[in-house]
Amino acid sequence: MTAAVATPPDVDEPSTLTVDERPVRRRLGLGPRRRGAAALGPVLLLVLWVAGSLTGVLDPRTLSAPWTVVSTTGELLADGRLQANLLVSTQRAALGLFLGVTVGVALALLSGLSRLGEALIDGPVQIKRAIPSLALLPLLILWLGIGEQMKVLTIALGVFVPIYLQTHAGLRAIEARYVELAQTVRLARVAFLRRVIIPGALPGFLLGLRFAVTGAWLALVVVEQINSTSGIGYMMELARTYGQTDVIVVGLVLYGLLGLVSDGAVRILQRKALSWQVTLAD
Amino acid sequence: MASHPRGLTAPRGTGSDTAAPPTVVVENLVRGYGPKGVLNGVDLQIAPGEFVALLGPSGCGKSTLLRALAGLDAAVSGSGRIRVPDNVSVVFQDSRLLPWASLITNVTLGQHERRSRERGSEALAEVGLAGREKDWPHQLSGGEAQRVALARSLVRDPSLLLADEPFGALDALTRLKMHDLLRQLHHRHRPAVLLVTHDVDEAITLADRVVVLDHGRIALETRVALDDDRDPSGAEFAQVRRHLLGALGVRRTPTQHHTERESA
Numbered sequence: 423m424t425a426a427v428a429t430p431p432d433v434d435e436p437s438t439l440t441v442d443e444r445p446v447r448r449r450l451g452l453g454p455r456r457r458g459a460a461a462l463g464p465v466l467l468l469v470l471w472v473a474g475s476l477t478g479v480l481d482p483r484t485l486s487a488p489w490t491v492v493s494t495t496g497e498l499l500a501d502g503r504l505q506a507n508l509l510v511s512t513q514r515a516a517l518g519l520f521l522g523v524t525v526g527v528a529l530a531l532l533s534g535l536s537r538l539g540e541a542l543i544d545g546p547v548q549i550k551r552a553i554p555s556l557a558l559l560p561l562l563i564l565w566l567g568i569g570e571q572m573k574v575l576t577i578a579l580g581v582f583v584p585i586y587l588q589t590h591a592g593l594r595a596i597e598a599r600y601v602e603l604a605q606t607v608r609l610a611r612v613a614f615l616r617r618v619i620i621p622g623a624l625p626g627f628l629l630g631l632r633f634a635v636t637g638a639w640l641a642l643v644v645v646e647q648i649n650s651t652s653g654i655g656y657m658m659e660l661a662r663t664y665g666q667t668d669v670i671v672v673g674l675v676l677y678g679l680l681g682l683v684s685d686g687a688v689r690i691l692q693r694k695a696l697s698w699q700v701t702l703a704d
Numbered sequence: 705m706a707s708h709p710r711g712l713t714a715p716r717g718t719g720s721d722t723a724a725p726p727t728v729v730v731e732n733l734v735r736g737y738g739p740k741g742v743l744n745g746v747d748l749q750i751a752p753g754e755f756v757a758l759l760g761p762s763g764c765g766k767s768t769l770l771r772a773l774a775g776l777d778a779a780v781s782g783s784g785r786i787r788v789p790d791n792v793s794v795v796f797q798d799s800r801l802l803p804w805a806s807l808i809t810n811v812t813l814g815q816h817e818r819r820s821r822e823r824g825s826e827a828l829a830e831v832g833l834a835g836r837e838k839d840w841p842h843q844l845s846g847g848e849a850q851r852v853a854l855a856r857s858l859v860r861d862p863s864l865l866l867a868d869e870p871f872g873a874l875d876a877l878t879r880l881k882m883h884d885l886l887r888q889l890h891h892r893h894r895p896a897v898l899l900v901t902h903d904v905d906e907a908i909t910l911a912d913r914v915v916v917l918d919h920g921r922i923a924l925e926t927r928v929a930l931d932d933d934r935d936p937s938g939a940e941f942a943q944v945r946r947h948l949l950g951a952l953g954v955r956r957t958p959t960q961h962h963t964e965r966e967s968a
Binding site: 599600602603604605606607608609610613617618621622624697698699 | 792816841842856860
């Protein structure tokens with residue numbers, strides 16, 4: 423403790439006090455944020471990777487050097503394999519996502535807006551929710567073979583559940599007072615859907631969409647590594663049989679980027695579509 | 705007009721047509737049965753263009769009566785006869801603007817004529833919010849939001865305006881301004897109005913007739929025969945206020961209040 427703190431303040435002339443006498447407590451919080459701190463972990467990992475490859479601690483058969491991964495990406499781009507496989511994968515994910523979102527929204531509306539719909543739909547969806555989509559794979563392969571149908575359907579099955587759940591929850595959370603208002607202004611059924619139900623359920627739907635997009639890529643990884651002849655997963659699976667860890671790492675990075683970019687896109691969509699909301703984040 | 709079933713004086717429209725049939729007729733309205741019934745036989749008529757304030761303590765059934773007139777009580781048991789016009793507008797205590805819709809969309813909600821946008825803009829201008837068509841509800845203050853709610857009710861050209869404590873959540877100054885606005889709007893559009901409130905001064909300031917509801921029955925009806933410039937500090941105003949407060953069971957006069965304080 424400083425001497426200034428021990429001295430009692432001059433009561434007659436408080437303006438001459440220049441010493442900050444705030445009592446000092448041990449701080450339990452996290453302290454201020456540092457700029458760029460989020461990059462620290464990833465950069466450290468990269469440094470360790472480079473160092474391991476340079477010193478030979480990391481065997482290239484275990485994990486290729488970062489520069490090998492970069493040059494392999496260049497080669498894969500040059501001979502067109504990367505683009506072709508990426509296109510196939512993106513098409514599968516997009517188709518599955520589209521199908522899943524459509525079915526999820528339709529079921530959520532049916533179940534959210536009618537008692538009969540709820541009685542018929544909600545139970546089966548909750549049961550489906552308890553079964554991981556990937557556990558249905560053996561059955562789907564038996565039914566549909568190993569073609570595109572099976573792949574797209576598996577993705578769609580994983581996608582529609584979060585869309586249904588979040589849209590349904592958003593819809594049911596629409597406040598009764600708005601429904602009452604709609605009654606007093608004599609809103610017709612279609613206008614009620616358009617003006618109250620759909621915009622009211624939109625925040626829930628968009629949250630579901632974020633889960634769905636991530637889920638679509640997850641399901642894609644699995645279906646592409648089973649009996650596939652194209653796509654990023656196939657490319658990685660092939661690389662495994664030849665022990666090309668550089669190609670595997672390229673695939674991993676690609677999956678990561680696809681996930682990040684698509685999640686970012688949905689977040690932008692969310693911000694644009696929900697500009698009427700004032701939230702904690704603003 | 706025929707005498708009131710309960711022997712009370714029949715209301716007269718504020719001026720011109722006393723012979724016109726009433727806009728609202730409520731006969732022997734019961735909501736919720738038994739000794740704890742919310743409304744226990746209410747009779748009420750409102751003439752075209754008449755401004756009626758429904759006054760009463762919390763839980764006296766005034767909101768129940770309003771909701772019955774608005775057709776919002778399908779889930780409540782009861783009996784009785786209600787006749788209301790086709791075009792009824794409701795203003796709630798909360799502005800009840802759809803947060804995801806712009807002001808103009810909120811105002812014209814449910815209107816599908818091609819001219820409704822124009823009329824919506826006119827209504828917004830009328831409540832002092834010209835040019836704010838594209839704003840979001842969250843950009844408004846409480847008073848402004850309630851103005852938009854008034855604009856939304858006017859756009860429909862209502863024969864009957866039902867207002868359920870529309871200024872209850874506003875601060876005192878804003879409330880006074882809203883009183884002026886509502887009086888102007890009523891003067892211009894002349895809908896019949898039923899205003900539910902627990903504010904005695906608000907009732908006297910705005911209404912042609914004040915109805916006091918107590919335990920689900922009409923305890924008192926009184927016409928407010930004051931001129932348009934209603935000064936709350938005037939002697940006549942004070943007399944009406946004392947009369948109404950008496951009916952509401954508040955009998956303490958200001959002088960008594962003063963003495964009590966001093967002796968405490």
